[in-house]
Amino acid sequence: MISIRNVSHAIHGAPILHDISLDLPRGGVTALIGPNGAGKSTLLSLIARLVKLQSGAISVDELEVGKAADRVLAQHLAIMPQSLTVSARLRVGELVMMGRYPWHQGRPGAEDREIIAAALAKFALEPLRDRFLDALSGGQRQRALVAMAYAQGTDYLLLDEPLNNLDIAASRHLMGLLREMAEREGKSIVIVLHDINYAAAFADRIVVMSGGRVAADGAPGEIVNDGLLRDVFDTNAEVRLIDGKPVVLV
Amino acid sequence: MARAQIWLGLGLLVSIIGYLFLDAVGSWAFILTFRATKLAAMLLVGVSLAVATVLFQTITANRILTPSVMGFDALYAFALSSMVFTLGAAGYDAIPQPLLFAANLTLMSGLGLLLFMALLAGGRGDILKMVLTGIVLGILIRSITGFIQRLIDPSDFQTVQVASFARFTFVEPVLLGMAAAVVIPALVLAWRMRFRLDVLALGPEAATGLGEAPKRGQKQALLLICLLVGAATALSGPMSSGFSGPSNFFGLIVTALAHLLIKSERHATLLPAAAMIAGIVLVGGQTLMERVLHLATPLPVVIELVGGALFLFLLLRRRAV
Ligand SMILES: Nc1ncnc2c1ncn2[C@@H]1O[C@H](COP(=O)(O)OP(=O)(O)OP(=O)(O)O)[C@@H](O)[C@H]1O
Ligand SMILES: [Mg+2]
Numbered sequence: 001m002i003s004i005r006n007v008s009h010a011i012h013g014a015p016i017l018h019d020i021s022l023d024l025p026r027g028g029v030t031a032l033i034g035p036n037g038a039g040k041s042t043l044l045s046l047i048a049r050l051v052k053l054q055s056g057a058i059s060v061d062e063l064e065v066g067k068a069a070d071r072v073l074a075q076h077l078a079i080m081p082q083s084l085t086v087s088a089r090l091r092v093g094e095l096v097m098m099g100r101y102p103w104h105q106g107r108p109g110a111e112d113r114e115i116i117a118a119a120l121a122k123f124a125l126e127p128l129r130d131r132f133l134d135a136l137s138g139g140q141r142q143r144a145l146v147a148m149a150y151a152q153g154t155d156y157l158l159l160d161e162p163l164n165n166l167d168i169a170a171s172r173h174l175m176g177l178l179r180e181m182a183e184r185e186g187k188s189i190v191i192v193l194h195d196i197n198y199a200a201a202f203a204d205r206i207v208v209m210s211g212g213r214v215a216a217d218g219a220p221g222e223i224v225n226d227g228l229l230r231d232v233f234d235t236n237a238e239v240r241l242i243d244g245k246p247v248v249l250v
Numbered sequence: 251m252a253r254a255q256i257w258l259g260l261g262l263l264v265s266i267i268g269y270l271f272l273d274a275v276g277s278w279a280f281i282l283t284f285r286a287t288k289l290a291a292m293l294l295v296g297v298s299l300a301v302a303t304v305l306f307q308t309i310t311a312n313r314i315l316t317p318s319v320m321g322f323d324a325l326y327a328f329a330l331s332s333m334v335f336t337l338g339a340a341g342y343d344a345i346p347q348p349l350l351f352a353a354n355l356t357l358m359s360g361l362g363l364l365l366f367m368a369l370l371a372g373g374r375g376d377i378l379k380m381v382l383t384g385i386v387l388g389i390l391i392r393s394i395t396g397f398i399q400r401l402i403d404p405s406d407f408q409t410v411q412v413a414s415f416a417r418f419t420f421v422e423p424v425l426l427g428m429a430a431a432v433v434i435p436a437l438v439l440a441w442r443m444r445f446r447l448d449v450l451a452l453g454p455e456a457a458t459g460l461g462e463a464p465k466r467g468q469k470q471a472l473l474l475i476c477l478l479v480g481a482a483t484a485l486s487g488p489m490s491s492g493f494s495g496p497s498n499f500f501g502l503i504v505t506a507l508a509h510l511l512i513k514s515e516r517h518a519t520l521l522p523a524a525a526m527i528a529g530i531v532l533v534g535g536q537t538l539m540e541r542v543l544h545l546a547t548p549l550p551v552v553i554e555l556v557g558g559a560l561f562l563f564l565l566l567r568r569r570a571v
Binding site for chain 1: 455462
């Protein structure tokens, strides 16, 4: 379980997150939604210790963020940040192999190579394996980054807008993969999404953030309705139920 | 990849053999000892600067920066000029070489480290800000040095000029030993960082996610850079055109060639490649100039010329920055 207790965060004096307390239980796909600037990425960065915690506490299972050893945390939790820039000039295969670093510490073994091969196959990256990262399309690059996070082999996977740049087939494929990982491998996946329909269709649970606070939290059927779109997103879109699932008409 | 390394190894071997055995006149025993000492000094300096530059480029994520951009050679010229100014040329010449060397090394490594740490703390860990401030500080140090030099007695100024060029002409084995005592442990540590450097090269976010704290790695790398550049500069004098040189192009040439030849970002291959190229450029270059072409032009001048052109080329090419 990822447990977030009384976390507040300010950047240059401007408050970004206000006293957030939230439990993300083990297993399943949790979608984090909310308008631009709501603080979704900030919260994810705090959980993954990309940004230093200012107040409150976050723990991932028994590991307390900020106190647990970096390497141990990296074996439990992987993050794919929003718009990650990789400065090194790497091939796709090398990048995905870097995901194994918390385990192999630079000396990959047979097991790591097996996992890499599986990850490349899973994300349909085999034909791109020897391509340089800067020679990929936006969507292909995004897939490579998700594959790298997956290869890290952690129980918890935080993905910040992984559907960016993905076409509809790739988006559905990726969401399907994430569901499968949650169900078959018991992974806990937290994913920031902008398309509420994807969240409603694939997530077990939706957490809505707005203005640095948690505005709503529950199963898609309970959360997604006209009221949410009006109050949180400030837009008049209609929500219909199709096969018992809410669908936003855009 | 492996083939490129074999070629580099061969190139280095040929350079070394050429340097040791070409054009020898007189007693072999004497010539070989003399040349071997000089050779060791060149290799030590070359490898130090090459490794320091690779580390620096990795932690700054920038392919056209070298540690000397931060004003290491400026520090050397500054130390030299201040000593000549306060002690006079006679006083300066009277300082025992090992003492002078130790003082230079401590001063450069220490001041360099202090500078890095202060800048890093002041810039809230922003490494690019650190570099920019460092460049400005380097200019400041150079101007102060220039000012001191104007105060120096013109006849004493000769001493400064002689001492501020890279000099491999005469190397005391004692100094060589002292430099090696610093450089070899630093090189070992750099080598042991090779996998962590690969992770750091991914950028701070990805590195943190993989459990490699970027700040700690940066600080360790900066420490090694200071020791390596400090020792190399104390042993050879700055490898640039004295105190007016804009930057040290040697590291730039070496790393650019390494990236060109080794199509891999892995430090396990990059570091040895850069080190070998450094050896080839220095030893091979010296052999070519002295033994084959019989030119009197000092090698640093040629390096500066080639390096300057390369610097412009890298700057104008899109992917370099
Ligand atoms: N470095 C920064 N300096 C100042 N303000 C920042 C900084 N980073 C984020 N913010 C502010 O913090 C707030 C939350 O940002 P965050 O990136 O967490 O939002 P988000 O919910 O992920 O938005 P998006 O959907 O656009 O990605 C925003 O108002 C943003 O302007
Ligand atoms: Mg965001």
